[in-house]
Amino acid sequence: MSDYKDPLLQQETPKAAFQQIFKIWKPHIASLIIGIIFSLIALAFGLTLMSSAGGKIAFAAMGMMVISSVFLKILGAGRLLMRYVERLYTHNVMFKAIADLRVWFFARLSKGAAAGLGFRHSGDVLSRLVSDIETLDGLYLRLLLPFAGSILTFFVLICVIGSIHLPLAICIAVLYIIAGFICPLISAFITKKHGQTLLNSVAELRITVLDFIHGLREIRAFGAEIRVEKLLNDREKILFQKQYQQAKKIALMSFLSFVFSQIAVLLILAAALNIGFHGIGAAHIVVCLFLTITAFEVVIPLTRAGGLAGQIINAATRVVGVNKGHGYDVPKGSEEASEQTDIQLNSLGFQWNKDRPWVYRNLNLNIAQGERVAIIGPSGVGKSTLAALLLKVITPKEGSITLGGKDLAVLTEESVRKKIAWLSQNTHLFDDTIRQNLLLSYPQATEEELWQALSEAAVADVVKAMPDGLDTWLGEGGIKVSGGQGRRIALARTLLSKAPILLLDEPTTGLDADTEMEFFKILNQISSDRTIILIAHRLTGAEKLDKVWRLSNSCLISEK
Structure with missing residues (x-):
């Protein structure tokens, strides 16, 4: 006020x-x-x-x-x-x-x-x-x-x-x-x-x-x-x-x-x-x-x-001046991302502005194709910043990030986004139908593919029970469905993108413990052939992960 x-x-x-x-x-x-x-x-x-x-x-x-x-x-x-x-x-x-x-x-x-x-x-x-x-x-x-x-x-x-x-x-x-x-x-x-x-x-x-x-x-x-x-x-x-x-x-x-x-x-x-x-x-x-x-x-x-x-x-x-002081120059790049999806952070350094402290310096991380990893840490440590760097929304001040052996700086933003599907802690459902919300990530999807994505996210039965099915209007912010159902619809939208890497940034924020456990059980059952990068404050114990790192004081400490 x-x-x-x-x-x-x-x-x-x-x-x-x-x-x-x-x-x-x-x-x-x-x-x-x-x-x-x-x-x-x-x-x-x-x-x-x-x-x-x-x-x-x-x-x-x-x-x-x-x-x-x-x-x-x-x-x-x-x-x-x-x-x-x-x-x-x-x-x-x-x-x-x-x-x-x-x-x-x-x-x-x-x-x-x-x-x-x-x-x-x-x-x-x-x-x-x-x-x-x-x-x-x-x-x-x-x-x-x-x-x-x-x-x-x-x-x-x-x-x-x-x-x-x-x-x-x-x-x-x-x-x-x-x-x-x-x-x-x-x-x-x-x-x-x-x-x-x-x-x-x-x-x-x-x-x-x-x-x-x-x-x-x-x-x-x-x-x-x-x-x-x-x-x-x-x-x-x-x-x-x-x-x-x-x-x-x-x-x-x-x-x-x-x-x-x-x-x-x-x-x-x-x-x-x-x-x-x-x-x-x-x-x-x-x-x-x-x-x-x-x-x-x-x-x-x-x-x-x-x-x-x-x-x-x-x-x-x-x-x-809409982005004055808020926008960040990102190299456009001209090359397409390769089929390989290994991710490497090499001596990564980043700060939002010159007068602000460094979020990271000399940060190194390797994520092999198909691995399921988690990066955990307290609020403000830079977890969401790391997600923005991986999505090429911002660019490192020092070091580099490679995807499939190619520096993100030389890759087009479109090819990077095709490789990485993102589900955030504040995922937004538009004031539109379930169908149109799903098609946001993959406009060419067929009816069968839409139902397959909903099935993988364990929300197909809920949608089928609705009078208008896929054409059910969700309302502003998805107000016509519960928080858990809305998060599963958002997960279905992410899965529909066909991206080989799933970047999940605090995907269960705001959900109760039971719904959070169900969400991870669903996630464990699907996407066995995709790379999973889970960013969270803590782990529930329901996740199936190959590696876990804790982000603390600009360093990644292996916990698994």
Whole structure:
């Protein structure tokens, strides 16, 4: 329930974040540029329509028919059509770009969270995946498109009014620059820091809500509902207050931008009265007036976009920095793992960060193909870290790990995972059917193979007794089955992978003694042709093992 602090905003620069985002969007760059062109064409139709309409009114008042009604109808229809095409096209392109960004985010997230290396609050991850990524669509739709339009409008404004009266054009241009560029920049500068705190407040509220949802039973048991409700209300009020503060600042800058637009209109009206500007005809005054009003309507929304720029910048740093301080560079490798599955740890050394102590140094271990071994030790000694090293989720700082005589560094991650099936202490069952949970490890599995895996895990009879069999919905976290049944389904999923090595990291955590004994009895009866690596705090005595090592003080001590 402590306040959430996001360290990533100080670790990822906005420049690097946007470079990465545009790199992800590279396949869509041509489409994004076409969207900008459509937007400019639609804007050009609008500017031409308004200035021409003003000219028609002025010339008609003087008894002249310089501009035809047909021409105005064509402009009006063209503007309507191009605005529709532009909106449809740009939003469609942005949806695809945002989808690619979400896929990239998930891929980065999986590298940091794999092998049980969970690294931050789920509410924070959800906030990045939903709110922050959705905020980034404003980078194109609210910033780039309007900015490109404002540049075009500026040149049209200068050229048209400048051809009529240069001093007036210069004054209008100065006001346009202040309203359309300086006010949005000031708005972005003011709200940049506020945008960071706003995103943190959203993440903090989500973290709190998810945490309390997961702990509802404990909250009810201790009668803490009122206290929890008060805490949620307090954090929601903080979020609303920060949103109000940002909205107030953006509204102030929008008001100033509007004021400068009205000053521009007053200058044109003054020119109509020959005050300060002389020699402009009535028809030209009307053209300038219509064009100026239209031009400032284009840039006034930029002030609001500028106010959101700070939020967009911080959203970019949070999304791109998803693994900042948590991800680990692992050599990709180019070779396939060999058929042999002997494992060797040669003078292995590993530490999570340079400022943290070494987990191991000079660690050596040999596991022959087909052996059943156990590595035991107390919490925090590095057992799960060893599992992450074997799965090539992280890489040694010293020494090497070989699989079938080949260094893991030269092997592809996919070939390593095909050789090693992993069952962790926090095995997750997805909110889906039993069938889909099993197919996660081997999508090509036949119906017979699915039932064979369930039979080997001694849970086939349980599944057959369910009304929908393999298509039974497990619910979130496998809530519709007991802990023992869920662990056996997870074991069946692991066995289905056909991997020759089974890596079991505390597979019976949370199970009662009887269920734990049954689990190991099942394990003893199956997989006689596979290598079994059991990682545990202790042994129950039900395991059938060839060797047992105790991990202590960065050393492996043989106990069997």
